[in-house]
Amino acid sequence: MGVPPWAIRRFLLDPLFVPPAAALALIGVAVAALGLLAAPVDRRLRLSRAALLAAAYLTAEVVLIVAAFGLWLARPALRRRWEAAHVWLVRRALDRLVAAARLLVGLRLEITEPPAGTADAGGRPVLVLSRHAGPGDSFVLIHLLLSRYHRIPRVVLIDRLQLDPAIDILLGRLGACFLRNDGSDDHAAAQIGELARGLGTGEALVIFPEGANFTPSRRLRLIARLRARGQWDRAAVAEDLDAVLPPRPAGVLAALATGRIAATVIVAHAGLDELSAPGEVWRALPFTTPLLLRWWWVPATEIPGSESDRRQWLTMHWAVVNAWIGAQRALGTSRPPAGGPASPADRSIPWSG
Template sequence: MLPPYLVRRLLLIPLMLLVSLLAVVTAPATLLLAALAGVVIPGQRSRPLRLTTLVIGYLAAEGVALFVLVYLWVAAGFGTRVREPKHERRHYLCVRALLRWIFWMVNHVLRVRVRVEGPAPEAYRDRPLIVFCRHAGPGDSFLLVHALMDWYDREPRIVLKDTLQWDPAIDIVLNRLPTRFIRSGAPGKATVDPANGPDVETQIGELARRLDHDDALVLFPEGGNYTARRRARAIAKLRRRGLLAEAAKAEAMRYVLPPRPGGVLSVLENAPEADVVWVAHTGTDHLLTVADVWGALPTEMDVKMRWWQVPAGSVPASREERIAWLFEWWRQIDDWITVNRVAEGQQETV
């Protein structure tokens, strides 16, 4: 459960600043202990040192980001002009810098390489975009947003779970930018934060309106990270609702959850001028828990991404055609993952 706004501002922010400061001040001793642990404890090798380095680097970046966000708030008239384009752009630059640092650490500390297939960045230039991406593995949403901002110079509008607001920097900056936080309700349900409105699809549609030449609306149609258990539950739910054709299509797809059409349809209806980009990725699919991540280290890991672009004029017109189109693209994404997926145990140990 997410703490109330005042608790997040008055408690979590000072706590995070304190933790960040302690992490930086004690970094030499902590890193030395982590290195010794890798030598002394059998079978650990560089695992403790790598993860400790990553955690310290993230906490340091978090502390710097919080100070920058305070400055940006003051510069925006103590928050009164934060929605103006100039100040919004400054916040996007802050997010870009934070994600660039995280991506650099992941590359150099965890030795993760990202390989991208698809149209060159020039193909997307001066076109509003709707980006539908599969959701699987740790950090894929961060990777996608980093790619859109750093490689394609986009200002993303994101639909994401409200639990990310536990992170103070993410909480502050994304509440100043075009974002919709979805909170989990009863099993199988989701609602938008009541402060933003009660209806998920309506709110997602409003977020998609008036996209300009460098905007990108980001949505994960599956609604959550892929796991085999979630896939089975989602297929069973489709059958209970009498959606037998969709259930059959979902059963034929091995590595994705059945997409939820509601948000997709709302986005397409409210942004008819935008090209649609479909994104598949694989490489961290088998890392479902903290134990999985720990067990995979130290490795050299390749993450593969595939982007497809569909011009706005090629998007089907009717609701039924769009749902069928969504499932067909999701089948194509699943086919690509099936061919390119790196199974657990095939990573190169170093």
């Protein structure tokens, strides 16, 4: 489905979205109350949990849309505080949503970081490259960037997310880049490069190099498509990677070529990534496995200079991500491995917001 033009989204679809979203949030609360009657049959109260979380999300959508309209009206008075107001709004909304997910569906985060003092860019721009799989991983990543690492995210997103009014408005005003992920946009890399050139102090460019949420079926379709196109090298890489899709290098290369990036952060996660279908998420509620996050810090001085070497560098790091995920699965994703792919000096900490 194509994305309607900006004017239609902003002046027609977004206002029309608010009343039904508010009504659906109330219905979600009612469904949650009815779900309590099923407690003798379903002691995990999955219906109530899911309905309340959906109600929380829809409520956040309505509040954000109305607040964004208020900020637009107040823009002449806000002036330099315009962006800061939006950053605060997004941070607060994600704080509330992550807290709701923690309470309602048992979301728990455990983060393994590099040793203290080794990941410091002095506030200069960084490039964040994250795998993409499972429910809510992108929300969690942006939440951590804002609340834990105090970075303003400039995110590269699939264009269809503009159909979500809050994401479209708020992240759009924070410089998000919405692109097609089917390879049909010849200017996508140039847009990412332009976004990277505009990065300032305390900002992070966020890219999901796989271009789509990983699922086993999507991986198989990609391998078949690459073979049909005669791209045997990429097909071989995709076959070797069983937990991630092969990274698309064009946007990453465009960002690095600007010379604005002080360091690159490679983000892996496991624990909830195998829940790729709604039925799988439903059966897993509430989550008993934490969402494990592991990230690596690569200073710009350690990134190769040539384009071909950077392609290999990116593929190598994605192979490391793939191996780390495999290690977590072998351990039952109960905790980050001690002495496994992560260094023993790395810090593993629970995160409660």
